[in-house]
Amino acid sequence: MLDVDLKKFPALPGVYLMKGAQGEVLYVGKAKHLRNRLRSYFSVTGDGRAHIRFLMNRVETIETIVTDTEKEALILENTLIKKYRPRYNINLRDDKTYVSLRIDMREEFPTLQLVRRVKKDGARYFGPYSSSTAVKETLKLIYRIFPLRHHPLEACRRRDRPCLYHQIEQCSAPCHGLISPSEYAALVDGAVKLLAGREKEVVTLLQQRMGAAAEKLDYEQAARLRDQVQAIEQTVEKQKVADAGGGDQDVVGLHREGGEVELAILFVREGKVIGRRSYSLEWRLAEDELLSSFLQEFYSRDVVIPDRLLLPLVLEDSETLADWLSERKGKRMQLLVPQRGGGRQLVEMARRNAEESFREKGSRREARQQVLQDIATRLQLGRLPQRIECFDISNVQGRFSVASMAVLSDGEPDKGAYRHFRIRTVTGSDDYASLYEVLKRRLTRGMEEEVLPDFILIDGGKGQLSVLNAVLEELALSDRIDAVGIAKSRVRSNVRGKVVERSEERFFLPGRKNPVVLRQGSPALFMLERLRDEAHRFAITYHRKLRRQSTLHSALEDIPGVGAQRRKALLRHFGSLKKIKQASLEQLKDMPGLPSTLAERIFDTFHKSGSSE
Known part of the structure; x- marks a missing residue:
């Protein structure tokens, strides 16, 4: 020491x-x-x-x-x-993305947006929601009751008539002047109250409007309002009510067993539990230190910070944490350790959720370990593959060559460990040379950082596998890392091109002539196919991103006065690069915030050169 x-x-x-x-x-x-x-x-x-x-x-x-x-x-x-990113600090692996709803009340006609990052931009955020599916269901309800606009205002105003959402009565068409600003503001107010959990106020308002419509003998409008009230009441009945003072609060529960700790967070908004997240951690710290580190990691992300945070135990640095969270939130928030009443019941509920999550993950963990053992046996690996990495190369005619690395840790996707690579030393379309470069870069760095895989799966056959083996031998890692190549299934067709037979996925092993075939539908095959597909998806996504950036660079970045923010504004206003090129000089000059001289320069760039693509 x-x-x-x-x-x-x-x-x-x-x-x-x-x-x-x-x-x-x-x-x-x-x-x-x-x-x-x-x-x-x-x-x-x-x-x-x-x-x-x-x-x-x-x-x-x-x-x-x-x-x-x-x-x-x-x-x-x-x-x-x-x-x-120190090896011995807490690293939260979370394969879920936080989903929230955003509304900017400063806009002419505010609308709701589904977002995955909470920013300090003056807008109001609601959530986080348990899944994108749940929040989309919430949006459907809101649009039926409060028909706010769906699409960008300027894009809708360029249309000859309102969009389809207006025809199905889920948009009030402010873009075409079919609703006054004051009437639209009332819709926004109702939607915000509904999202904030103030359903009683909304129902009372709608009932008053329903009575007024009935008095005027406008029974069709009264019936619509009645249906809206029923829809809200049915939705509210489905929600879990927690009598703990109301308001926005996150509740943390902790369950410890063996060398592991499971933490669960309940998201409570206006007294209702709207979602839950759970995390598995190794018990490496004292409980108060572990919980403090977890909270720092969790709330340093782009998430909604509540008014109160209910904890199961007192933290030594709770006052410092509260000051830091208050600063991030922009107003005072509290860290509480309730000893009785509704708050204590919520903490106990969070603890039970943590315990149940631990049980569920335990059974899934055992199942994954069995699958990993099956993979090790069938593919003749020298060790249990706790960390599996898969590599894929992507390019189009040798341009924008990139590689991707997808990772499974203990049988589950570890998206925080995924990596992209730009090919540096290879010109043209040479997948073998590109693969050699990427593998050597990855493994050399892994040796320095002492983070190496147990097993590398290469997307390809014997050729790609030989490249991997060459790198492993060169770095003296052949005894440390197992290597296998996965070749896509082959398809036989008849003379008319119709598929008549599809072969199984083939796995090539070093030193073995014939490939190994895993049973169709087996969990081991599914896990490895999913990893291969993830690596391919990750490579293609990055490749397309580079191509888009290149297209934007060649078209807009070479125009003096058009920087990154101006490019975003142009694309937001016109909708696409093609429409910017097709825009008339008058249309460019009509864009808010675009100087006339710059509008003329953009127009001249695309039209004097005769560019139309």
């Missing part, structure tokens, strides 16, 4: 970085008293956490950064963790 003079460390708040022999950052931590915190790592009894024992055997140097306050230390710790 590292021999250090603890007296040289400052007795002040700050951040410490533990580094390995190559200078790599292994762990980042914060402390309100750096010397005392570091002393705990070198005490006679030692730190009880298992991963700390392994960590300290690898630490060569410790660097400290002093801050003025604990809050500054917390912020700096988050920044450094994102920068270095």
